[in-house]
Amino acid sequence: MYRTTLTTQLLLGASALIAGLPATADILGESKASLELRNFYMNRDYRQNGATQAKAEEWAQGFLLRYESGFSEGPAGFGLDSLALLGLKLDSGGGRSGTQLLKQDKETRRADDEYAELGLTAKVRVSQSVLRLGTLQPRLPTVSYNDARLLPQTFRGVHLNSKEFSGATLDVGRLSQVNQRNSSDYENMTVSNGSSGAIGARTSKRSNAFDFADLTYQWNKELSSGYHYGELHELYRQHIVNLVHLLPIGEQQSLKSELRFAKADDAGESGIDNGAYGAMLSYRLAAHTFGLAYQRMTGDSGYAYIAGSDPYLFNYVQFGDFANRDERSWQARYDFDFAGLGIPGLSVMTRYVKGTDVNLGANSPTGSEWERDTDIAYVIQNGPLKNLALKWRNATVRASHFGNDLDDNRLILSYTLPIW
Template sequence: MCVSTPVSADFINESKANLDTRNFYMNRDFRQSGAAQSKAEEWAQGFILRFESGYTDGPIGVGVDATGLLGVKLDSSPDRVGTGILKSNREAPRRAQDEYGEAGFTAKLRASKSTLKLGTLQPVLPMLMRNDTRLLPQTFRGAWLSSNEVKDLTLDLGRIDRVNQRDSSDNEEMTVFNGGRRNIVLGSVKASDEFLFGGASYKWTPQLSTSYYYGGLDGIYKQHLVNLVHQLPLGEGQSFKSDLRFARSTDDGGSNVDNDAFGALFTYRLGANGFTAGYQQMSGDTGFAYVAGADNALINLVQINDFGNQDEHSWQLRYDFDFAALGVPGLTFMTRYINGDNVDRGPGLSEGKTWERNTDLAYVFQEGPLKNLGLRLRNASTRSNIGSDLDENRVIVSYSVPIW
């Protein structure tokens, strides 16, 4: 604390701290597929404490961020373990631990409009998206430089060496996701301690933006991603949004990764209504490659599937409604249906097919003593001849408390 008064004031006065709580119940039913375990069902309470400091004064400002994560078991058993909301032991019989957590710290340096972060990171970038769909978020460890020196241009460059999965408290090496019918074959290198990324996003007009990003998991795969987003106003209360994405993935000496992924998503908004249609196509010798446990940039990444298997073609229809138009602000509804086919199942086998249906109902209290309390119900069903048939329900109660 041996700093001058102006420095101390900037560092402290611009700081903020927030506590997010999540009460998470999840039930995944395997009975439709005849699986050995009939269902996964668990209930837990999560706490996410985030602190972000300001910066010291001077040409290079110095700051620090901290994250504290804690998950507490409320209900689980060996015959219902495996939802991903609790950490469980790796030896049989699997049991969920009573609690788990981690503390992460990030040093940050700011010069002009550029920021360098070192330590715990939670990137949301096309080639690397932290997964935050369970009790606690996935985190990464590394260095990330982000620059906005040129107006409307964002540049990103970084290196990641470890990942902490959403149901873990261990920093581990990374590998590529290979579920479903990805058909990715790894050589002697099964995991990597280096993910390099870089890219740029530019906003040409308030309605048009484009981006290019590169991401590579050393010794396993490398990937180039291009994205174009255009928002077309159509008059009062109406708009049409186009979102086009293309990714080229190849091996990096230690796998057979070879994939082209194309996606197009179109959304028409009319008042409180949103109508969306999308198409996604995989081609090449494997399915889409990305870091295991993370989210990805595919347009058909939904509650259970991402429809990124080898040669898979899929389409999506979606409807959204905002009940603020009916005098109930904070209440929203979403439903969608995704259908995929043409999956390569191997010589002599028919094409692989999958469909998934999602429904999401959410409400956030807008005022009164329960302001910022959020309630969310999520339901999903999927049927497939290349994976398990699943019925899933999630109930999430969240609350955010500003501390500083």
């Protein structure tokens, strides 16, 4: 009863705050609100001998109410955004929880019936710069929120986005806490140990400050580059450089090439010492896109990123990140858009990623792993069910000497209803 009452209060509170914003023409004229309904079924079958759990299988319903106000009039415009999240359990059970769709009881490991969060973000706009304070969902090379389950990951902090100079985009800020995708509690941040747990960070220490500075410059229509800095206080410092080039070849043809380099060092007692190199080529021919990627880790640890977030890696895919110590990996990918065959809204993606040379420590054999993913998605284009989206995601994962062997299936049904 308490949980239901709390959830109702959160959703009503968000609506009241939205209604209570100053009624200026700009705020109302530029504002927008939507409600996303996300139905998520997930089945993960563990295939290795001696697995502590045979499978994880859960079904849940999510509600994501988003509101973005406009800005008040004047040299400095003020506004307020809100994000109300609610997750409901539809099916789970003893021995089947752990998909990260739902919040778990820390003692019994059983899934909670529901969980909820209300996030508010105050914002100020001056010229071509916007300062946001409160609940944040950054999408940057240094830190990127995860939205691969029922509800998205969120952060608390301050973020300045500036486009004062033509072609240049500057993002600076500080994050203080994180709320994971299957949680309603904010906590301090720590370093990811990798999806497989093979030689990642050697610490469980947490930090309440992540500073970031990202500068991207668009040289022309075809070429852009960026430098990015992130520091999780007392854990790691990281520098990232990237270069993106898009070459138009002819009608309905293009070649996209991207290079990435990252270097992370220990800023305390994490044991972080990593260099990450990556390159990807994507050739588009009408409805077809063919991609090849290569990724390599060097140093005494795996890739450094905030636990639970999305790392800036080509071979971070449905399950694995292929970012363990000394790991080398390559990816082959194919995408097809069925709009070319007269079926707009239907698309398919398939890829294969192979990783080798994983350093598991002295007197241990090197590890290897591979993952095969397939996504089939369809978005209804017209009629009363327009924008209803259905996606099936399948992954097969196998590892040698470390990690998990598993088969993973996800069925996601989502519909976004514009409120205004």
